[in-house]
Amino acid sequence: MSLAEVLSHIKVANPDDAGEIERIVTYFYESSPAKKGFAYQLFESLVVENRDLTFSRGAGGKMESTVHGYEITEYSKSFMENKVKISSNGVISEYTFAQALMHEIIHAVTGANDDGTPGADGIGNGGDYGMPANLTTPKYNYVGLTVALEQQIFAEAGIPNARASYHSTPYLNELENQLGVHMGESLTAGKEVGLVLLDDIAPLDTK
Numbered sequence: 001m002s003l004a005e006v007l008s009h010i011k012v013a014n015p016d017d018a019g020e021i022e023r024i025v026t027y028f029y030e031s032s033p034a035k036k037g038f039a040y041q042l043f044e045s046l047v048v049e050n051r052d053l054t055f056s057r058g059a060g061g062k063m064e065s066t067v068h069g070y071e072i073t074e075y076s077k078s079f080m081e082n083k084v085k086i087s088s089n090g091v092i093s094e095y096t097f098a099q100a101l102m103h104e105i106i107h108a109v110t111g112a113n114d115d116g117t118p119g120a121d122g123i124g125n126g127g128d129y130g131m132p133a134n135l136t137t138p139k140y141n142y143v144g145l146t147v148a149l150e151q152q153i154f155a156e157a158g159i160p161n162a163r164a165s166y167h168s169t170p171y172l173n174e175l176e177n178q179l180g181v182h183m184g185e186s187l188t189a190g191k192e193v194g195l196v197l198l199d200d201i202a203p204l205d206t207k
């Protein structure tokens with residue numbers, strides 16, 4: 001299989017966006033180790049299963065996709081402006097449109113949702129279930145299925161400072177205004193932490 005075959009299954013409704021979306025797909029495909037890389041396998045599966053992955057701007061107010069429906073139903077570059085991600089060592093870095101689009105592609109192609117797999121006690125969710133009442137709740141999954149795959153893809157691509165959890169993509173101005181910290185700085189003086197930054201300070205979130 002080849003990149004050209006993968007791109008033949010990428011369908012962009014708005015022709016103005018086709019070039020950029022194809023570049024983003026190409027970047028993640030080519031930065032993933034051939035054959036065994038996760039992004040590589042994800043995109044090759046479009047060819048193997050003969051499925052098209054479609055991109056529509058939709059209302060364009062956020063980033064949204066179908067889970068295992070092979071559709072990015074909404075995307076917005078302006079929504080991603082000034083979005084940042086917080087890594088497990090507290091570092092604030094840009095959460096780019098390309099990175100957020102890859103998150104949506106994971107949903108659309110793999111069927112992973114934003115949730116974690118609950119444990120036997122029913123506890124454990126990184127996504128839409130929100131946060132536990134008590135931050136010391138044991139075995140709570142703050143990451144969820146899709147962000148875990150996103151972390152794996154970013155690691156394979158050599159993208160540093162992947163977001164630590166589902167709830168760690170605030171807007172930069174909120175960090176600057178409310179916490180007085182800036183792009184490239186660490187919230188934890190660079191120390192690796194197990195506690196998660198919430199993005200509840202943000203009115204909107206990518207799904």
Ligand SMILES: [Zn+2]
Nearest residue numbers: 114146206207
């Ligand atoms: Zn999501």
